[in-house]
Amino acid sequence: MYVLFTVAMFAVSLIALVDIVSRDDSQVRGLPKLVWVLLVIFVPLLGSALWFIVGHDWSAARGGGSSGAGSLGGLSFGDPRRAERLGSGGSRRASSWSSQPTAPRQKTTEEQLADLDREIEFHEQQARLRALEVEVEKRKRLE
16 A cells, blocks of 8 residues: 555656646746745655645646637636737737736747847947047047
8 A cells, every 4th residue: 555655646746747847937826836846856745736736727728629718828817918819819809908018028048149149249349439439549649
């Protein structure tokens, strides 16, 4: 009986860990993903139970059918991204709160890296301009 309980606890903990790691940060409730992982590792039975009861966003898992929720990508009712998708959905009408400003879209890693490259290039150009200005001032003084 002890072996069966141990195997079951290990299986539930492993399923919980895989579920936590595979979820997007927006689908995790209550605590950050890292804290959930540590909780499941150090307190397997309680951590796994708490993950499936409190931390797991069950509304995100329901979005897969052929109903209207499927086209929303599993977004829950209060999610502002839901209003954005409803607003651009042809015959669907967005509710009045969707016209309020929403949070800006998060940039992908590639977009963030491109922004950083542009910023570095800008600062390098500014440094070259400052060096040229200093050189021009030196030449003016020599004349």
